[in-house]
Amino acid sequence: MPQQASMAFALPGGETSKPSRKRPIDLVHLTRETFGNRALEIEILNLFSRQICGIVDRLTHANTDERVRLARSLKGSARAIGAFRVAEMAEAIEQAPSDTRKIKDLHRVIDDVRDYIAAITR
Template sequence: MPQQVSMAFALPGGEKSTPSRNRPIDLVHLTRETFGNRALEIEILNLFSRQICGIVDRLAHANPDDRVRLAKSLKGSARAIGAFRVAEMAEAVEQAPSDLRKIKDLRPVIDDTRDYIAAITR
């Protein structure tokens, strides 16, 4: 019995659910990261939404070194909350900071993610 108790605390919230990379935010991943605290999830999602609001414009006007820095920051934040498509696109910008097409391709992914966050945090 003690082993079952420790396992329950080791895998809080969503341990029997499977991640979904079909949504802009993997909610199973987010729940694990926030230990199932819904208020914390909403706070983190709103912070992320504000962070990514103007990121595409900043990336487009930045020099290549700053693009790498911005893209790396975006990638880390996106992975932390389960916005894996944003993270993949940010990594592409990070790896090819002079390719403006990759930045342009990021915009609709960011817009979809912000719309999704707005819908689930109402």
């Protein structure tokens, strides 16, 4: 059975793709993490998309200690799949959990990531 093409390498020339922090998700990083298993990539991205909605809503209403815990969890998940901008913003919240502006900024980045996931997993 032929191996399915991964997201990062699905298009001609994709095999020469370099990691990118410009996209909402670094697909080259994700492909390395999933060993090129496209079905696994889609499953992970869909799980992440659901997770980030819940976490961002909870961050808004959480106390300081819970914000730190939620931000740390989000940071780890985001790094694992290559959502590096989300990870950076989660780390900023982890370091300054009382700064509600950081949570508002995270909302915008999360919207971009969710739109990107929806576009590439159709």
